[in-house]
Amino acid sequence: MQNVMLPLSVGLPLLVSVVILLIGKFWKSIGKLFAPICGLVVLVFAISLIDASDGIYWMGGWPPPFGIVLVLDSLSKLILLTVNVVAFFALLYSVSYMKHYTAQPKFYALFLLMLAGMNGVVLTGDLFNLFVFLEVASIASYALVGFGVEHEELEAGFKYLILGSIASGMILVGIAIIYNLTGTVNMADAARFIVNMGTNRALLFATGLFLFGFSLKAGLVPFHAWLPDAHPSAPAPVSAMLSGVLIKALGVYAMIRVIYSVVGAPQMMLEMILWLGVASALIGGLMSLGQNDLKRMLAFSSISQVGYIAMGIGIGTPLGIAAALFHLFNHATFKGLLFLSAGSIEQSTGTRDLRQMGGLMKKLPVTSLSTLVGSLSISGIPPLNGFWSKLLIIIALIQAKAIVPAVFAIVVSFITLAYYAKLQRFTLFGPLPDMYRKMKESPFLMLVSLIALSVICIVVGLFYPYFMDSLFNPAARAIMDQTGYISMIIGG
Amino acid sequence: MIVYILNVIIMALGLYCLIAKRHIIKKIIGMVLIEYSMNLFLILIGYRINGLAPILLPEMNRVQFSQYGVDPLPQALVLTSIVIGLGTLALMAAYAMKLYEKYRTFDMSEIRRLRG
Amino acid sequence: MKKEQIEKIVHDDGIGMSLIVKTVARMMIAVILLFGFYIIIYGHLTPGGGFAGGVILAIAYTLMMLALSRKIALEKFSDFWASFWDNIGMLSFIVIGFIGLSVGYFLYNFLWHGEPFHLISAGIIPLANISIGIKVGACLYAIFIGLSIYGRVIVKEEEE
Numbered sequence: 001m002q003n004v005m006l007p008l009s010v011g012l013p014l015l016v017s018v019v020i021l022l023i024g025k026f027w028k029s030i031g032k033l034f035a036p037i038c039g040l041v042v043l044v045f046a047i048s049l050i051d052a053s054d055g056i057y058w059m060g061g062w063p064p065p066f067g068i069v070l071v072l073d074s075l076s077k078l079i080l081l082t083v084n085v086v087a088f089f090a091l092l093y094s095v096s097y098m099k100h101y102t103a104q105p106k107f108y109a110l111f112l113l114m115l116a117g118m119n120g121v122v123l124t125g126d127l128f129n130l131f132v133f134l135e136v137a138s139i140a141s142y143a144l145v146g147f148g149v150e151h152e153e154l155e156a157g158f159k160y161l162i163l164g165s166i167a168s169g170m171i172l173v174g175i176a177i178i179y180n181l182t183g184t185v186n187m188a189d190a191a192r193f194i195v196n197m198g199t200n201r202a203l204l205f206a207t208g209l210f211l212f213g214f215s216l217k218a219g220l221v222p223f224h225a226w227l228p229d230a231h232p233s234a235p236a237p238v239s240a241m242l243s244g245v246l247i248k249a250l251g252v253y254a255m256i257r258v259i260y261s262v263v264g265a266p267q268m269m270l271e272m273i274l275w276l277g278v279a280s281a282l283i284g285g286l287m288s289l290g291q292n293d294l295k296r297m298l299a300f301s302s303i304s305q306v307g308y309i310a311m312g313i314g315i316g317t318p319l320g321i322a323a324a325l326f327h328l329f330n331h332a333t334f335k336g337l338l339f340l341s342a343g344s345i346e347q348s349t350g351t352r353d354l355r356q357m358g359g360l361m362k363k364l365p366v367t368s369l370s371t372l373v374g375s376l377s378i379s380g381i382p383p384l385n386g387f388w389s390k391l392l393i394i395i396a397l398i399q400a401k402a403i404v405p406a407v408f409a410i411v412v413s414f415i416t417l418a419y420y421a422k423l424q425r426f427t428l429f430g431p432l433p434d435m436y437r438k439m440k441e442s443p444f445l446m447l448v449s450l451i452a453l454s455v456i457c458i459v460v461g462l463f464y465p466y467f468m469d470s471l472f473n474p475a476a477r478a479i480m481d482q483t484g485y486i487s488m489i490i491g492g
Numbered sequence: 493m494i495v496y497i498l499n500v501i502i503m504a505l506g507l508y509c510l511i512a513k514r515h516i517i518k519k520i521i522g523m524v525l526i527e528y529s530m531n532l533f534l535i536l537i538g539y540r541i542n543g544l545a546p547i548l549l550p551e552m553n554r555v556q557f558s559q560y561g562v563d564p565l566p567q568a569l570v571l572t573s574i575v576i577g578l579g580t581l582a583l584m585a586a587y588a589m590k591l592y593e594k595y596r597t598f599d600m601s602e603i604r605r606l607r608g
Numbered sequence: 609m610k611k612e613q614i615e616k617i618v619h620d621d622g623i624g625m626s627l628i629v630k631t632v633a634r635m636m637i638a639v640i641l642l643f644g645f646y647i648i649i650y651g652h653l654t655p656g657g658g659f660a661g662g663v664i665l666a667i668a669y670t671l672m673m674l675a676l677s678r679k680i681a682l683e684k685f686s687d688f689w690a691s692f693w694d695n696i697g698m699l700s701f702i703v704i705g706f707i708g709l710s711v712g713y714f715l716y717n718f719l720w721h722g723e724p725f726h727l728i729s730a731g732i733i734p735l736a737n738i739s740i741g742i743k744v745g746a747c748l749y750a751i752f753i754g755l756s757i758y759g760r761v762i763v764k765e766e767e768e
Contacts, residue, residue: 007714015702022695025688061713128569135576142583151594155603158587162510162523165580169530172573176534179566229606547655550725575659575744582751589755593762 003055005045006070009080010120010133013038017112024105031108032095038112039088042119046084050077050471056125056489064125064489065189071125071489074474075325079122079253081471082329085456086244086336087115093340093449094237096442097347101148101235110147114140114241118249125489127175127185127262134171134250138164138217141246145234156229163216163226171213177206178262188489191262191482199266207269210258218251220310221280224303228287231302232295232352236343239295243302244336248328252309260479265316274314278405280307285415289422294342294352297423298335301378304412305331311409312393315400322476323392326468330377330385330460337453338374341367344442344450345427354423359432363439368428370450375420377457380413385461495536503529516588516598523584527577531570538563613764624677633675640668648741652730658737662744669749678756690750697743704732704739 016038023030049072057070091111098104117137124130142164146157179185181202182193194203216223231243255273259265284304291297305327312324344367345360346352361368377384380391390413397406441447460467478484502525509522539562546564548557588598595603624630647654648661673681708716715732722729 002713004709007709011702011705011709011714015699015706018695018699018702022692022699025692058713060708060715060717128572132572132576139576139579139583142580146587146590149590149594152605154587154591154594155606158584158591161580161584161587162519165523166526168576169527172530173533176530176537176566180537185565185569233606571657571659585755589758589762593765596766 002057003049003052003072004057005049005052006055006057006072006123007059009042009045010070010116010123012042013112013116013119017109017116020105020112021109024109028104031105035108035112036088036091036095039084039091039115042115043084043088046077046080050081054488065184065186068129069125069186069489070123071187071485072123073485073488074471074478075253075256076122078325078329078471078475079249080119082332083115083118083122083245083249086332086453087118087241089449089453090237090240090244090336090340093240093343093446094235096445097236097343107144107147107235110140110144111238111241113137114144114246118245121249122253125187127178127187127190127258130254130257131168131171131175134217134254135168137246137250138168141238141242144238145230145242147235147238152229153233156226156233160226160230163223167213167216167223169213170209170216174206174209174213177202177209181206186489187257187262188486191264191486192490194262194264195482195486203263204266204268207259207263207266210255210263211269211272214251214255214258215276216251218247218255218310219280219303219306220251220276221283221303221307222276224280224284227303228296228299231299231339232293236339236346239343240336240339243299243339244332247302247306248309248332252306252313252328256313256479261482261485264482267316270314270316272314273310274402274405277307277310277312277314278408280304280310281412282307282408285412285419289415289419291419292354294345294354294357294423294427295339297354297419298338298342301416301419302331302335304416305335305378307412308390308393308409311405312396315396315402317396317400318473318476318480319392320396320400321479322468322472323389323396325475326464326472327386327389327393329472330389330457333453333456333460334374334377334386337370337450337457338378340446340450340453341371341374344446345371348439348442349436354426356433357427357436358430359428360436360439361428362432363436364441366447366450367442370454371428372424373454373457375424377461379417379420383461385457385464388461388464496533499529499532499536502532514600516591516600519600520581520584520588524577524581527573527580531573531577534566534570534573538566622677622679624680625675629675633671637668637672640664640671644668644741644745648737649734650727651737652733653725653727658740659744661737662741663748665741665745666748666752669745670752673752673756682753685749687750687753690746690753693746694743694750697739697741697746700739701736701743704735708732 016034020031020034052072054073056072058064059068059070094111098107101107114137117133117140120133121130121137124133142157142161145160146153175185178190181197181200182190184190197203219227231239234242259269281304284300284307288297288300288304291300309324309328309331312320312327345357345364348364348367349357351357373384377386380387394406394409397409506522506525506529509525510519513519513522543562544557544560546561546567591603592598597603644661644664647656647664648658651657651661669681669685672684705715708714708718711718717731719731721731
């Protein structure tokens, strides 16, 4: 059944982005008006697609091995929902945050291009189309990181640009090798050939290249060098998007889709993902203990949490994958919330240095409450959502007899609690320095986004069995079922 | 076979330029060499020895064309990839100019404010 | 830098290169533009298509800026119009996709197909080629303007 909302989720942000650029020459405030409306429309599409049955869409009317096909299965529904929720609230936040920056139509155009690229990555069923949309989203994010053109932002953006381009090149070579082996770039068709092929060293090499490329996009540990520079330097809504959804939609989702649905999850690659996850969790947690910059601490914490998600994926059992997807959704919401609050704090106090802040609870009540909710969620305090997802990952690790990663996961969970306690003590509690006596609360639209994301954190935490059954368990079952994926697209 | 080895030599030269040189423009040239070597790899996969170019003329036999022609799908994929490389190169050049304006040097080892 | 100083750098003295170069360039620009249009329009029959033809169009304007002076090139095709045509090209491509959506699928080939190997055939593909050609031509020319003007501004700032 051909679902028409699938190409609209990709095509509508592209159209609105071009319209904003065109009219933005004459009327500068067009971006503030149209971009949140477009974000809301795509969010409504994503929410209404949760109840829809699994479907495909033939682009241009061409059937699958000849044409590009857009696929909607349970995993795509989940990631689409995650991406669009965080994108809508970041757009709403940026309407009042971006007042201090010039060239506002270009910001909204680039943001909507990034959103269109991410929706395309999530929905596509064709390997080369995945590469094209990955590049669209990546190039938009390279330009957005250096948007406010100061010294450190340019340096961080340049570093991110070079490393990201190398990763995309590796992914292209992997796609070339799979095309050489199977004769097609369609994901389901290639999967059908690979299932009949058996072990093949060229295929393992291609999977290794994919692992390299997607781990660099996701920020796993030997490939994380761009992340602590790029995420703090971007403007706050862009940081929330980068750290919340871009590393997950481009890195983790694409890794899951290629390694589980196309190549068929060889055991050696899954073990490698597990150990990369352990290294990321440990190194991200340890590095973030010694940071004094608020957003840089949050960026290292992102590396650590993506390590948890990679640990869950590397196990290979349905509980592990469902727990990893639950942690992915949770991390998108609470890391987006934390970065938006950090932007609000930075705008009110004018600094990002933790040693110069203190006692913000008295002057900025809403921002402090949302920072508190975010920090408690990510540390794993019940009944907020972070506790359940971390508990499920540790249970899945112990059930799969991977004891050493489970021990590391528990240790890193304590380290996470430690540095978020440090963050709360330095920003929220403690004495208020004199220069901040005249601080005011942030504007209304920024507060709306913060409150909405906090509410999502609390609600998902309280009612998590409902969400597990409706969203995460079907997605995990859809990932493990490679033959179901093939038969949905090509038809057996 | 030897063409693949030469392709890997181009990628190795590009990687050497990217890592070992300190001038920003030389790093950009190394990055461009790496991207072009990957495009070249993608074209080389579709090659057939003594093949015809994939342009269909009205008087050609279609069966003979599909038996003797070179594979046209990688050529379409590489066209897209070259455009993407162009976009990345334009962004890199703009970043290099802005970095020169802020730091007043092209030497990458002096542009190190973010560390730790 | 003040605005009039930037204006003086952007619109330079209008001299350009020597007389021989200028005469040959004035003849060649028309031929290059014609060649670019040929590659765009015959994109569905011969190799080339939108992107290659667009690059050749941008080369024609770049030659104008190098051989004649920057002032004359910016008078004929200023940076405002370059980014305007850039947006028009992209908008027309996406609008073609959406018109296809209203008839059948997104980017569906809804015009008449014609007979193969004729110029007017293959539905929307020549229209898509033309819009991509306009976009790429205007976009590369705008990149060239940006890099060249901005470079002059930085060098002049450094000399002060």
